[in-house]
Amino acid sequence: MSDSTSTTLSDLEACQEQIGYRFRNLEYLSAALKHASGVSHRLASNERMEFLGDAILGFVVCEQLYLQYPEYLEGDLTKIKSVIVSRDTCATISENLGLHEFLMLGKGMAADPEIPRSVIAAALESLIAAIYMDGGIEPAKAFILKHIEAEIEQTVSGEFRGNYKSQLQHFAQREHGVTPIYNLLDEKGPDHSKCFKIAAQVASAVFAPAWGRSKKESEQRAAHNAISQLADKPVPYPTDDLFENGD
Secondary structure, three states, X not given: OEEOOOOOHHHHHHHHHHHOOOOOOHHHHHHHOEOHHHOOOHHHOOHHHHHHHHHHHHHHHHHHHHHHOXXXXXXXXXXXXXXXXOHHHHHHHHHHHOHHHOOEEOHHHHOOOOOOHHHHHHHHHHHHHHHHHHHOHHHHHHHHHHHHHHHHHHHHHHHHOOOHHHHHHHHHHHHHOOOOEEXXXXXXXXXXXXXXXXXXXXXXXXOOOEEXXXXXXXXXXXXXXXXXXXXOOXXXXXXXXXXXXXX
């Protein structure tokens, strides 16, 4: 990082090497790196570019999720997108690119060894806008996808690992174009401590039921049974009458 008066052409050259994009107009890159603390007027900072870059990032991520996961519902796509375009994810990508090394900061902020992550995240969005203005949507899209594809895969894996209802829903949507049905087969126990026996159904296929201490738990277990049966594996929650005694 540097104060606003010491950024040189060699700094911009080094930044281009680091991010893997060559600007036709270096003014865009220079503007993207100017934090409000290092300019005399906020209109000269990268805040407006941050606004544009945020919109471009959101569009590219939404398009990629839409194309890559045709079986996911709108709610699932929204959850994944919110993680990918979050300040934390943007800051991580920005740090990996080393953008903080080239930010033009005011002397007070430049003297602080810890740059706020919000500032680092904003730099990535500003850079996206700079690439877009310099070369158009295609290079901006290529730049974004290069750095967020791994984030998408990790987010999807983390979001749905262990969520068997979501996994079964995706299977049902993809293979049959339907939503799973959860049939309540039985319930036992007093009102304050009931157990529920539920079976998952996809189209005409009914899977092994499971007991749970709430309908939510029972549905999740029933979905786990269904996923296991679809994979020709033993069901993890075989039905028996011992559950009510503390399974």
